[in-house]
Amino acid sequence: MNDIMIGFVLLLLLVAAQASINGDTIKRSDFPDGFLFGVSTSAYQIEGAYLEDGKSVNNWDAFSLSPSNIEDGGNGFVADDHYHRYLEDIETIQSLGVDAYRFSISWARILPRGRFGEVNPNGILFYNKILNDLLLRGITPFVTIYHFDFPQELQERYGSWLSPLMQEDYVHFAETCFKNFGDRVKHWITINEPNLFTQMAYKNGKYPPARCSPPFGNCSAGNSDVEPLIVVHNMLLAHGKAMKIYRRNYQQKQGGIVGIVVDCLMYEPLTDNDLDQEAANRGLAFYIGWVLDPLIFGDYPSEMRQYLGNQLPRFSSAESNFMKDGIDFIGVNHYTTAYAKDCINSTCSLTGNRAINGFVDTTRERDGIPIGEPTGIEVLRVVPRGMREMIEYLKKRYDNKPMFVTENGYSEPLAENENQNVLQDNKRVEYHKMYLSSLAQAISDGADVRGYFVWTLMDDFEWVHGYLPTFGLHYVDRETLNRIPKLSAKWYQDFLNPRYIREYIS
Numbered sequence: 350m351n352d353i354m355i356g357f358v359l360l361l362l363l364v365a366a367q368a369s370i371n372g373d374t375i376k377r378s379d380f381p382d383g384f385l386f387g388v389s390t391s392a393y394q395i396e397g398a399y400l401e402d403g404k405s406v407n408n409w410d411a412f413s414l415s416p417s418n419i420e421d422g423g424n425g426f427v428a429d430d431h432y433h434r435y436l437e438d439i440e441t442i443q444s445l446g447v448d449a450y451r452f453s454i455s456w457a458r459i460l461p462r463g464r465f466g467e468v469n470p471n472g473i474l475f476y477n478k479i480l481n482d483l484l485l486r487g488i489t490p491f492v493t494i495y496h497f498d499f500p501q502e503l504q505e506r507y508g509s510w511l512s513p514l515m516q517e518d519y520v521h522f523a524e525t526c527f528k529n530f531g532d533r534v535k536h537w538i539t540i541n542e543p544n545l546f547t548q549m550a551y552k553n554g555k556y557p558p559a560r561c562s563p564p565f566g567n568c569s570a571g572n573s574d575v576e577p578l579i580v581v582h583n584m585l586l587a588h589g590k591a592m593k594i595y596r597r598n599y600q601q602k603q604g605g606i607v608g609i610v611v612d613c614l615m616y617e618p619l620t621d622n623d624l625d626q627e628a629a630n631r632g633l634a635f636y637i638g639w640v641l642d643p644l645i646f647g648d649y650p651s652e653m654r655q656y657l658g659n660q661l662p663r664f665s666s667a668e669s670n671f672m673k674d675g676i677d678f679i680g681v682n683h684y685t686t687a688y689a690k691d692c693i694n695s696t697c698s699l700t701g702n703r704a705i706n707g708f709v710d711t712t713r714e715r716d717g718i719p720i721g722e723p724t725g726i727e728v729l730r731v732v733p734r735g736m737r738e739m740i741e742y743l744k745k746r747y748d749n750k751p752m753f754v755t756e757n758g759y760s761e762p763l764a765e766n767e768n769q770n771v772l773q774d775n776k777r778v779e780y781h782k783m784y785l786s787s788l789a790q791a792i793s794d795g796a797d798v799r800g801y802f803v804w805t806l807m808d809d810f811e812w813v814h815g816y817l818p819t820f821g822l823h824y825v826d827r828e829t830l831n832r833i834p835k836l837s838a839k840w841y842q843d844f845l846n847p848r849y850i851r852e853y854i855s
């Protein structure tokens with residue numbers, strides 16, 4: 350081939366790559382047989398019924414008692430009232446045609462006083478009803494044991510995750526779940542996003558218990574350089590101990606698998622120079638390797654040890670041994686990508702210059718051009734290629750450990766949207782098509798990804814943002830709490846059950 354022809358072929362390949370990432374042609378049949386499609390939710394974000402049938406006050410109830418802690422002054426006291434409307438919601442889930450549903454257990458509902466009191470039978474009953482109804486309808490449950498909410502008593506007694514005592518409470522909670530629900534749950538997630546929760550709660554101080562120190566934020570107490578490391582250490586040991594019990598006492602009999610879910614923010618280097626390339630790798634090690642390396646290799650990433658020294662806790666050799674190979678799958682929550690800038694050899698923001706950040710600054714612009722279209726949450730920019738890059742990174746670093754994409758979603762702010770038709774959410778449809786297309790490419794390159802869950806079933810309480818973000822496939826009228834499908838719900842239904850199949854069946 351001469352140069353012109355090579356150029357032409359490259360151009361064609363480029364056009365082909367562009368065409369497939371725009372998502373227009375993505376089909377369910379582009380995914381392997383047995384690949385699970387689902388939707389995700391979490392207990393506190395939808396259940397409401399915050400003091401009903403024996404549930405106690407949890408950390409988010411206590412935090413949102415001060416309306417100024419939440420952007421719209423909201424809370425989860427009623428949320429989407431899923432506690433009373435779960436049957437309707439499961440019917441809706443079934444009507445989408447999904448294979449699986451990921452939800453979480455409210456710790457304060459089944460163990461209102463943690464280890465210091467009894468199991469609440471009403472709480473067990475509620476989740477039994479959900480599990481039984483899902484199974485009756487042929488939907489596979491993916492159960493997150495802990496998704497950001499825990500009994501406030503554990504905060505007041507000993508400071509929750511800052512204390513190793515929380516490991517014992519977590520293990521008690523996890524074992525209560527295995528014992529009561531494990532006959533029907535074959536996919537467990539121990540902890541949702543230890544990395545994001547810890548950063549928000551102990552570095553930036555925006556989630557309860559709102560601890561931090563300058564320059565990260567102005568909290569009444571905390572230490573942003575040290576506490577996040579202690580908290581994740583306790584969470585990892587909690588996972589490791591619960592996993593040990595599951596493998597010893599339950600796994601053989603119940604036949605389930607156990608994973609952990611990590612917030613998988615992708616980093617690209619800000620410039621082509623080696624320092625930024627190293628910064629991107631450090632950024633990934635400090636955010637994702639922080640959680641996954643100990644649970645796969647038995648210790649923290651070497652980059653973290655190099656920059657954090659003795660501030661980074663250590664695992665004893667016994668701990669390291671039971672942590673190693675401590676997950677059956679990686680749960681990937683992926684929404685967006687950022688640029689990483691080196692802060693060792695260049696001047697950076699105050700926070701970028703800190704060891705706890707691996708001397709990495711995170712930015713959204715390169716040469717004045719933003720990395721992607723903004724969504725309702727400014728930091729969640731639309732960068733479809735990031736899905737493939739993220740999966741490739743995990744595949745390589747963790748020897749193609751089985752993965753499930755446990756969350757992927759798009760939000761528009763309701764407040765700015767009042768004049769638009771919130772049900773006509775074309776941008777969300779485009780987002781999912783493009784990200785799915787990018788995921789399909791990673792899978793066809795050999796990545797062992799086994800499922801994809803949309804965040805989320807319906808608009809919900811989005812933590813400190815209250816009800817402003819709208820990630821749902823269904824709109825929820827805040828007055829009547831009626832659920833109304835958006836265009837994206839119809840698109841997902843069509844994607845999952847191509848029309849010809851539905852017509853053939855009916």
Ligand SMILES: *[C@@H]1O[C@H](CO)[C@@H](O)[C@H](O)[C@H]1NC(C)=O
Pocket residue numbers: 564565566567
């Ligand atoms: C903390 O408060 C100081 C003084 O009011 C302010 O200048 C600074 O921006 C605040 N920092 C953060 C991260 O909010």
Ligand SMILES: *[C@@H]1O[C@H](CO)[C@@H](O)[C@H](O)[C@H]1NC(C)=O
Pocket residue numbers: 624693694
């Ligand atoms: C970056 O900084 C380190 C430590 O100060 C130094 O050893 C290294 O030579 C610098 N690298 C470049 C490319 O400037």
